[in-house]
Amino acid sequence: MRAVRRRARRGDLACAEHHRGPHDPRDRASHRRRGRDVAGRRRRLPRLPGDGKPRADAAARARAAVRPRRAPHVAAERRVSRVRLGAIGAGWWATSNHFPIFQAREDVELVGVCGLGDDVFAVRDRFGFGMATHDIDELLDAGLDAVVITTPHDLHYPAVVAALDRGLHVLCEKPMTLHAGQAWDLARRAETAGVHLLVPYGWNYKPFTVAAKRLLDEGAIGEIQYALCHMASPTRGLFGGDPTHMLERWESATAPQQSTWASPAHGGGYAHGQVTHSSALLFWLTGLRARTVAGRTAHAGSAVDLFDAAVVRFDNGALASLSGAATLADGDPYQVDIRLFGSDGVLMIDVERERVRLSRYDGGHEELVIPPGEGEYECLVPPARFIDLITGAHTDNNSTADVAARSVELIEALLRSSADDGREVRIHD
Incomplete structure (x- = not known):
């Protein structure tokens, strides 16, 4: 990887995968x-x-x-044309990679972001989230379809559990958890709930x-x-x-x-x-x-x-x-x-x-x-694929x-x- 990597620009639809669509021969x-x-x-x-x-x-x-196992089947009635998305965590990787991709998509509504300190309010304004909060439950109860979780590694598990228990699709940064028992528990919960859980390995x-x-x-x-x-x-x-x-x-x-x-x-x-x-x-x-x-x-x-x-x-x-x-x-x-x-x-x-x-x-x-x-x-394709899975535009996780x-x-x-x-x-x- 070169010292400065190719980055998505906000003016772009930040992922070539989204431009091409799910069935492009490339x-x-x-x-x-x-x-x-x-x-x-x-x-x-x-x-x-x-x-x-x-x-x-x-x-x-x-x-x-x-x-x-393949990604769980999501019933057609659960698919949405515009994904109401929330974010838990608003640090380095979320703001430099994930949020610009979601912001550029017309089929994503950035409902809210949850983080620590006053920086979360600056992130809200920068990317156009509808709300900013320090309370995870307030965000998860805001009528979301999906959530992206980019907290420190040891905090992934409780945040993902809270989202899955509400029937939300989840993109969780890697490592998904630090312990195998927790990881397999999340896999079972996602399968039982019939929702997508994607870990963005580029x-x-x-x-x-x-x-x-x-x-x-x-x-x-x-x-x-x-x-x-x-x-x-x-x-x-x-x-x-x-x-x-x-x-x-x-x-x-x-x-x-x-x-x-x-x-x-x-x-x-x-x-x-x-x-x-x-x-x-x-x-x-x-x-x-x-x-x-x-x-x-x-x-x-x-x-x-x-x-x-x-x-x-x-x-x-x-x-x-x-x-x-x-x-x-x-x-x-x-x-x-x-x-x-x-x-x-x-x-x-x-x-x-x-x-x-x-x-x-x-x-x-x-x-x-x-x-x-x-x-x-x-890591441009995984966030875009996450949205495509929810809307039904793509089936491969x-x-x-x-x-x-x-x-x-x-x-x-x-x-x-x-x-x-x-x-x-x-x-x-």
């Missing part, structure tokens, strides 16, 4: 182009005789049974990751047997207690709160702050769930973890190595490297080098063509509560393992 397989072999010939994946579909073995079909909505997931769903590499999942970012200051460099990086007038990102008491640290991204991408792509985790963290002088490493065993028996580092140089692009080794081939996703490559053991190869700059992190809960339980187990001298933690049987 969101489908047109992003995928056939690669060539070493001789320059185009290679196509073998297909089964007569069915016209890419080969998928029994193991790949069985894997579908444990995939994260990479889950990139066209090249959507295309990669399609390959996996088609069984392109068979059953996953080993995974590598690595992430690194220039965030030493954020987690080390000096977040001011983020002002330039995100063109924001408000700095991130040190207590949110650099305090152990509030869920600060690289695992909850960044590894949550790479692990949620992994779980959405594969449908796997961690069974055991043995991990270590290192602080390098910080109060919270700056480096993370873990060995993970998944529910299907597959093994994984997971790692994260907060100390890339400012201006360096983010590293997100996911390599999946299956019974029929290997799929590589490299965000930094902007490439996705499939290599099959039967000789078939495929490389996705990714436009320059597409690998940069941005790529970062459900189920996916987020799988990430939470892995990270909680990693931190518990590290605190216990790296001993293996069993998540579930």
Whole structure:
């Protein structure tokens, strides 16, 4: 990611996804182009005789049974043409990313914002919210359809519960919670209420990751047997207690709160702050769930973890190595490297080098063509998709509560393992 990332302007409809609509061909397989072999010939994946579909073995079909649940069906009578939206939290990320996107949409009414101190009234005026309050209940009882929650990590759970209990759709920032029990409780509550709960993991909505997931769903590499999942970012200051460099990086007038990102008491640290991204991408792509985790963290002088490493065993028996580092140089692009080794081939996703490559053991190869700059992190699509889910304009939630809960339980187990001298933690049987 470059030192200054491309930001949404208020004059734009802040998300290209919203401009194009849910059925634009750029969101489908047109992003995928056939690669060539070493001789320059185009290679196509073998297909089964007569069915016209890419080969998928029994193991790949069985894997579908444990995939994260799709977003709950929302009855047509619950869909609305204009979403009455409230916001709980009005800090750095909400004001620099989410609120400009919602403000630019004609199908969103910004009903109210809840926050601490007098700043919330300035936020109300800046973005055109109808009201500002310090009282969560006052906001949630204001006739909302949905709410966006961007409070500190440790305050997510009670706010989401309060919203779901009122039957509201929820966009909750990551990590969804700090504890697995709470995360799975939110997933169950959202499903029972029949509402959307979206956690805005930006990479889950990139066209090249959507295309990669399609390959996996088609069984392109068979059953996953080993995974590598690595992430690194220039965030030493954020987690080390000096977040001011983020002002330039995100063109924001408000700095991130040190207590949110650099305090152990509030869920600060690289695992909850960044590894949550790479692990949620992994779980959405594969449908796997961690069974055991043995991990270590290192602080390098910080109060919270700056480096993370873990060995993970998944529910299907597959093994994984997971790692994260907060100390890339400012201006360096983010590293997100996911390599999946299956019974029929290997799929590589490299965000930094902007490439996705499939290599099959039967000789078939495929490389996705990714436009320059597409690998940069941005979170423009998830807030727009949240609104589209509510109005019925789109049906795909790529970062459900189920996916987020799988990430939470892995990270909680990693931190518990590290605190216990790296001993293996069993998540579930």
